[in-house]
Amino acid sequence: MTEQEQIAAEFESHRSYLQAIAFRILGSHADADDAVQEAWLRLARTGGGGIEDLRGWLTTVTGRICLDMLRRRGVRGEQPLELSVGVLGREDAGGSRADPEEEVLLADSVGLALYVVMDALTPAERVSFVLHDVFEIPFDGIAAILGRSTAATKMLASRARGRIRLGKPAAAAEAAEQEVVDAFLAAAGRGDIAGLLAVLAPDVELRQTSPAGSRVVRGANEVAAKATLGARSGALGHPAVVDGAPGILITVGGRPVSVMAFTVTGGAVTVIRLLSDPDRLAQVVPSWVA
Missing domain, CATH: 1.10.1740.10 (RNA polymerase sigma factor, region 2, helix turn helix motif)
Known part of the structure; x- marks a missing residue:
């Protein structure tokens, strides 16, 4: 042979x-x-x-x-970027497995879910869920496939698992979250304090990570003021999914300068995680963005 x-x-x-x-x-x-x-x-x-x-x-x-x-x-005109920057995502909800009864229900639901729910998942969520929950492939192996961290991969599977259990697509909820994020971006670009206050929760937190260190700004008025001051001439906002959360990538002259991940609760922004480290962003943002 x-x-x-x-x-x-x-x-x-x-x-x-x-x-x-x-x-x-x-x-x-x-x-x-x-x-x-x-x-x-x-x-x-x-x-x-x-x-x-x-x-x-x-x-x-x-x-x-x-x-x-x-x-x-799934390519379409304004497909959000999928970025994995490690420190901006929501808390990992995928650390614990379901109890045995839930595992059985989940296994029984997979066939139906493929046809009812899967199309509402992002490609990365779909791959992480199927490979881990159906074929029991370890998360570190799936992370290598996706080109993401193990923690981010666990989060993707957890999000997908939640939708499978719900038994219906969450696309409408995600669209609503993205509308809030888009409204934030538009108001910040106009320097519209009133527009920002309309989408920010009163106790919103802005958690910023930059080469100079980390800081937290609390309160709608304070965050709105910082958002308008941070708006730059010639800046472009790109819709993004940042570590599984709705977000925005900001570029100036084709160069990534910051990325924000948003937590939206009840139609209002409750947490903004901001990374403003151009050197780090240059390593995770696809070159075709510019």
């Missing part, structure tokens, strides 16, 4: 497993076939000589292919 035939035989032994992963993520047998075929082509080009764990390698490659396919499928 030639080396190529040996690689092909080993790949075939994993085909049904990869097919199951791809179908669970993509929800289409035809798309799953395409993803698995692409995984085979990448393996054939790479060769199997330097791969110690072929199943793990194929899982990672297939996961990334599915992620790319989901992103291409």
Whole structure:
């Protein structure tokens, strides 16, 4: 048996497993076939000589292919960026597993959820949920597929898990949150204090991290004043999902200067996490943003 035939035989032994992963993520047998075929082509080009764990390698490659396919499928005019900056996300709610009864209910719901809820998930949420909750792949392995931290990956799976349990899409709620964030950005750009106060909770907190250190500003009036002072001529705001939270990336002259993640509760902004470290942002913001 030639080396190529040996690689092909080993790949075939994993085909049904990869097919199951791809179908669970993509929800289409035809798309799953395409993803698995692409995984085979990448393996054939790479060769199997330097791969110690072929199943793990194929899982990672297939996961990334599915992620790319989901992103291409969902491309639209103002698709939010997905940024993972580590310190800005909401508290990790994915640290504890559900109790056994909930696990059974979750397992029973996966088939229906793929057709009812999955389309409301972001590509990263969908991949993290399926790989962890259905195929029990460790979060550090999924983080490598997504190019995110393990903590951010846990949060993505937790958000997806919550929607699956609800049994209905949360797209409307997310759209409402994004409207609040958009209103904040528009008011800040106009220097409109009244407009900012309309979307800020009275006890809102602005938690800023910069090269000079960290600070917290509390209260709607104080945060609104800082937001208007921080508005720059020539600045552009890009809608973003920042560590799983609705957010905004600010660029000036095509260079990222700050990113904000918002917690919206009851139609008002309660927490803003602001990172204003251009050097750090340059490492996590895609070059095509500019």
